[in-house]
Amino acid sequence: MTPASQLDDTLLRCIGCEAITSVAESGLNCEKCGDLLEVVFPHPGIVSEKLEPAALRAIWKERRSSPLPQDQSGVWRFREMLPSLGKELPITLREGNTPLYELSLCSRITGVRQLYAKHQGMNPTGSFKDTGMTVASSFARKDGFRWVACASTGNTSASMAAYAARGGMYSLVLIPDGKISWGKLSQSLDYGAVTCQVKTDFDGCMRVLNEIVKHKAIYVLNSINPFRLEGQKTVAFELMEHFDWSPPDHIIVPGGNLGNSSALGKAFQEMKDLGLIARFPRISIIQAEGANPLVRTIREKGGKELVPVQAETMATAIRIGSPASWKKALRILDATGGTVEQVSEVEIALAKAEIGADGIGCEPASAVTLAGLKKLVKQGFVKVNESVVLVLTGHVLKDPDFTLKFHRGDLFTGTAYEKDSQILKPRQRAPIVLDASVDAVLNVLEQAEKQN
Numbered sequence: 001m002t003p004a005s006q007l008d009d010t011l012l013r014c015i016g017c018e019a020i021t022s023v024a025e026s027g028l029n030c031e032k033c034g035d036l037l038e039v040v041f042p043h044p045g046i047v048s049e050k051l052e053p054a055a056l057r058a059i060w061k062e063r064r065s066s067p068l069p070q071d072q073s074g075v076w077r078f079r080e081m082l083p084s085l086g087k088e089l090p091i092t093l094r095e096g097n098t099p100l101y102e103l104s105l106c107s108r109i110t111g112v113r114q115l116y117a118k119h120q121g122m123n124p125t126g127s128f129k130d131t132g133m134t135v136a137s138s139f140a141r142k143d144g145f146r147w148v149a150c151a152s153t154g155n156t157s158a159s160m161a162a163y164a165a166r167g168g169m170y171s172l173v174l175i176p177d178g179k180i181s182w183g184k185l186s187q188s189l190d191y192g193a194v195t196c197q198v199k200t201d202f203d204g205c206m207r208v209l210n211e212i213v214k215h216k217a218i219y220v221l222n223s224i225n226p227f228r229l230e231g232q233k234t235v236a237f238e239l240m241e242h243f244d245w246s247p248p249d250h251i252i253v254p255g256g257n258l259g260n261s262s263a264l265g266k267a268f269q270e271m272k273d274l275g276l277i278a279r280f281p282r283i284s285i286i287q288a289e290g291a292n293p294l295v296r297t298i299r300e301k302g303g304k305e306l307v308p309v310q311a312e313t314m315a316t317a318i319r320i321g322s323p324a325s326w327k328k329a330l331r332i333l334d335a336t337g338g339t340v341e342q343v344s345e346v347e348i349a350l351a352k353a354e355i356g357a358d359g360i361g362c363e364p365a366s367a368v369t370l371a372g373l374k375k376l377v378k379q380g381f382v383k384v385n386e387s388v389v390l391v392l393t394g395h396v397l398k399d400p401d402f403t404l405k406f407h408r409g410d411l412f413t414g415t416a417y418e419k420d421s422q423i424l425k426p427r428q429r430a431p432i433v434l435d436a437s438v439d440a441v442l443n444v445l446e447q448a449e450k451q452n
């Protein structure tokens with residue numbers, strides 16, 4: 001990232017050597033040791049009275065009834081907690097302010113009586129990425145960049161392409177060829193991104209992008225970008241508003257590149273520092289068995305060094321073998337007393353159908369949360385009388401191919417999971433082809449009643 005920046009006074013801290021730099025002086029990694037950077041909070045120039053808990057709660061609530069775009073955004077509504085854009089207006093699609101649902105069927109299945117889903121898939125482009133993208137893309141524009149880019153498993157690219165279009169910037173998308181859902185790919189195309197299907201995996205796309213930025217002034221909008229994580233913090237503020245500032249016992253998130261879990265943890269840390277909350281919820285991270293670098297890093301190396309893996313999972317959004325933000329995520333697990341777990345492909349498919357049967361639905365990557373919760377309850381890490389929030393990261397329509405195959409019963413045909421997948425049968429609801437006759441339909445209804 002090169003254009004001369006006349007950015008504000010936001011400071012960045014290296015998560016490794018703790019060196020502090022101004023935004024104008026730094027790229028996305030520490031100049032001294034190469035580690036990732038994070039935005040320093042509180043931001044210089046904010047007087048402490050402005051961060052007084054009662055005043056903050058009141059102004060955040062009040063903004064919900066304002067007609068201004070920056071107040072209607074569920075991200076910028078919390079702008080006291082974000083780096084400042086100065087006089088510039090943000091690029092916003094009115095992201096955030098997503099619903100928190102009670103999950104009654106999933107509650108019966110897991111035994112957890114207070115079980116909620118915070119549905120980040122209800123954001124404008126259908127995933128949690130929008131909350132980070134509004135902030136990072138606004139800073140890209142403020143900083144004078146004409147091009148933004150990302151490597152992606154689909155959701156980041158869809159989100160980036162939309163915000164770049166709204167902000168009048170060109171966007172470059174690098175996605176692994178054949179390994180993302182059509183739903184996500186088609187979004188980038190419609191929003192006008194230069195979309196490249198690169199013959200490699202996500203980690204390979206990331207490597208290519210890291211080289212490209214050495215040759216051209218392009219602002220990287222992956223979650224190594226510290227401004228992305230600032231926006232993604234706001235889901236935690238919304239949750240605390242909902243719970244009247246008393247955190248739930250557990251929050252469970254999927255883990256891919258591990259930016260989202262890091263953002264969530266940073267938000268709770270900052271709320272605790274300001275006295276907005278008195279204690280942490282335990283934040284736990286769930287990965288797919290075939291894309292489990294964090295689980296292995298902890299179990300095999302005690303968290304001391306990353307164990308990269310060759311990632312393989314049908315939950316393509318989290319098909320990531322070398323997560324950039326693993327150190328940030330470890331800090332969050334430590335600080336909040338959370339844990340990591342991995343779940344199988346069949347467990348993910350079942351959990352996705354169960355969230356669907358609760359009338360909510362989500363994409364496969366988001367369903368690892370429920371699959372993981374079942375395991376954590378069995379292990380006694382989550383008690384059934386504790387409150388649990390699952391963060392559903394993407395919308396059910398993101399991967400209709402997966403859903404159709406699931407219900408037709410051929411998701412696992414010809415794979416090593418075929419035998420295990422028999423347990424999915426009771427949740428399968430294949431479309432029924434019928435003659436155009438009343439009797440035929442009535443007959444189907446009768447059978448459906450017998451089945452339930």
Ligand code: F0G
Pocket residue numbers: 127129151152153154155156157223254255256257258259260261317318363365366393394
């Ligand atoms: N859930 C969904 C739906 C995602 O799209 C992603 C990441 C994650 C969970 C994992 O979040 O990376 O912050 O740990 N998707 C990225 C992308 C990597 O390119 O869209 P994370």
